[in-house]
Amino acid sequence: MCQFWIQRHDMFRELGGALSGSVVMLREKKVDPASFRQWFAPRVNFLLSQLEGHHQIEDTHYFPKFQVAEPRLKRGFDILDADHHTIHDLLVSNAEAGNAFLKGLAEGGDALKYASEKYGREADRLLAGLMRHLEDEEDLIVPLLVDREGMGEVLM
Numbered sequence: 001m002c003q004f005w006i007q008r009h010d011m012f013r014e015l016g017g018a019l020s021g022s023v024v025m026l027r028e029k030k031v032d033p034a035s036f037r038q039w040f041a042p043r044v045n046f047l048l049s050q051l052e053g054h055h056q057i058e059d060t061h062y063f064p065k066f067q068v069a070e071p072r073l074k075r076g077f078d079i080l081d082a083d084h085h086t087i088h089d090l091l092v093s094n095a096e097a098g099n100a101f102l103k104g105l106a107e108g109g110d111a112l113k114y115a116s117e118k119y120g121r122e123a124d125r126l127l128a129g130l131m132r133h134l135e136d137e138e139d140l141i142v143p144l145l146v147d148r149e150g151m152g153e154v155l156m
């Protein structure tokens with residue numbers, strides 16, 4: 001029943017991993033900057049905006065309902081909520097580094113090297129925080145869904 005929600009998490013994991021991998025390929029010169037840019041730009045925008053939307057839905061819709069259903073988990077949901085704020089800040093710095101990176105792609109040379117390294121560091125930070133958060137969230141919510149089958153409707 002919570003398939004859709006889990007699928008979103010898997011999509012974030014997969015796309016986040018693919019984007020990181022693509023930056024490594026660019027750095028190792030396995031892909032040319034122009035085709036990289038064409039592939040990378042829409043996907044990074046998609047990931048950042050989808051993540052922001054996903055967290056908003058969780059904060060305003062899913063988490064409050066889960067907390068009513070299981071008040072003992074309040075502390076857990078508070079932690080997930082705080083994670084969303086941390087990840088939001090990471091998304092903002094990731095978007096900034098991403099824009100600088102795309103500019104660097106057009107310039108090439110040292111500008112590209114510097115911007116791609118900076119972006120790579122930002123992306124790693126975001127990905128590490130995100131992976132941990134997705135796992136913690138599933139650890140808290142999946143047992144609740146299994147326990148109370150009806151809660152699955154909250155996620156639809």
Ligand SMILES: [Fe+2]
Pocket residue numbers: 055058080084133137
């Ligand atoms: Fe979340």
Ligand SMILES: [Fe+2]
Pocket residue numbers: 009054058134137
């Ligand atoms: Fe989530």
